[in-house]
Amino acid sequence: MRILITGGAGFIGSHTAELLLAQGLDVTIYDDLSTGKRANVPAGATLVQGDVRDFSALAIAMRGCDAVLHLAAVVSVPMSIQRPHFAHEVNATGTLNALEAARYLGIDRVVIASSAAVYGASKQLPLAEALPPEPLSPYAAQKWLAEAYAATYAALHGMSPICLRYFNVYGPRQDPASPYSGVLSRFIGAALAREQSTLHGDGRQTRDFIYVGDVARANVRALLAPDPAPGLVFNVGTGRAVSVAEAYALIARLTGAPPAGRAPARAGDVPHSRADVGRARTLLGFAPCTSFEAGLEATLAWAQQRLVPTLPMSA
Template identity: 40%
Template sequence: MRVLITGGAGFIGSNLVAHFNRTQPETEVVVIDDLSTGYRSNLDGLTVSFYEGSILDNDLLASLCDGTDAVVHLGAIPSVPRSVAAPRPSHEANATGTLNVLEAARAAGVEQVIVASSSSVYGSNPELPKTEFAWTRPMSPYGVSKLATEAYTLAYNYSYGMRNLAFRFFNVFGPGQAPGHAYAAVIPKFLEAAFKGEPLVVHGDGLQSRDFTYVGTVCAVLADAATRGVNSNDPINLAYGTNTNLLELIGVLEMQLGHAVETTHTETRVGDIKASQSDGKRISEFFPEIEPVSLEQGVRETVEWFRETFDYAK
């Protein structure tokens, strides 16, 4: 099998390459990444064919889709705050980029494109837990672009007979998730501050909750979906129904670090969702063999990666 991973030098993409190498060494893995948010070094030591380029380059996409069995489309500009600051790049990469990937796959006869949507599509919907059939109302340009990502992908099933799959990711975390930049995710941002002895910055009261999902679980699902050709005309929440607020998360971090941390509170960020939780039903129905990694174990492995990777954590 030959799998093309867009955004494969990023956090999730590079973990997915490693997962394929480890569990399916016979699978040929090809990566395209423009390195705008990913790093070539994330693929060091892995067996992969790497192409530096953009999903806005239709000719490059066409050449890479030729002879490919499945595309896992992770290439995007992430981050709600980044999209609020600059909405047009998020739209171009996430919405137009997805359309380009789908068109390249269709032209090459690739039946399955697996895409990463986001829990941010639910936006202002207060329902908890979230089901895939709950109404969507994005609160940020990022959420809108991800709703376009999944809508285009599933429309291609109806319009062209493709066998695509759209996952809504919920706060993926784990080893390889970079800290040290303005739009870093909350867990690496918290860990960087904790290891440096700095206060953890909490936006708002800290009671905002998330369904944190370990990257190893995400990669196991993505690889299984590509290998078995799993498809659906409706999106699937890639999360298992946990509900952890930031204050509880800090408690888990303290337990794994072995010491208390200092916190400071600031204003709530524009576009942030108050609560996010999947009901976890469809993911378990489609992927019954996959056992999700717990938050505690995932944080422990992430802490270990920090200690091995960063001088300030040693």
């Protein structure tokens, strides 16, 4: 069985590729390497360098595949605000391209990366899939549209796409230097560089942090599951809320980092986010298995290893 992963050279994609390869499946990665890295492509996977906006090239790469995991996206919310047309082409038209190429080639299962951003600032916790979307950025609107295309292709063409709304994913290979990386990777980057982190507001904002290894398992489940319900959307989170201050305290304990500085709350920051994980558990048989502490330790170990200076060959 061969799986095509768009965006497979990125953070979530490379972990999923590794898991699929470990299970004996073949993997083709289709990625333009805009934020992904060649070094993330695991041994045994085939890399095709291309853009999801290029329908023909995507369809050619997809030929001979049995299922598609569509992760390629402009993942930066600020960029989606600054360049909404560009983000729309990649995030919305790119998803349409993935679905249409799959339909053309007779591939039934397309798993599509959506986001908890679709819920916006909804206050009805836990966030359940049935809540009405409240997108607050072009990025969120484009993810919602991607879900709508998936439902349309299920109804119109009898395909069985599945959309996964990831919550706050963290883990090895998330770039701490990126201005768009998650709060945890920023805290870890600062702690290891012996720089002070900043907590915005009272630090009591909560997030549903899920370890990337668990997200990879959810992806594999969705790719291989017998049809749970075509076109359906699933939350991929832990169902547990961790405050930003709590997360920082744990990182400080594990690294010896100094107490964080304080800054005013950021405008537009969503105060709380936590997934209702019932649907994924019942219909996909998915439950995360990595505790927050274990996930942070693995992330720290990876980040620390990156800081080890490479010795010159002659030394």
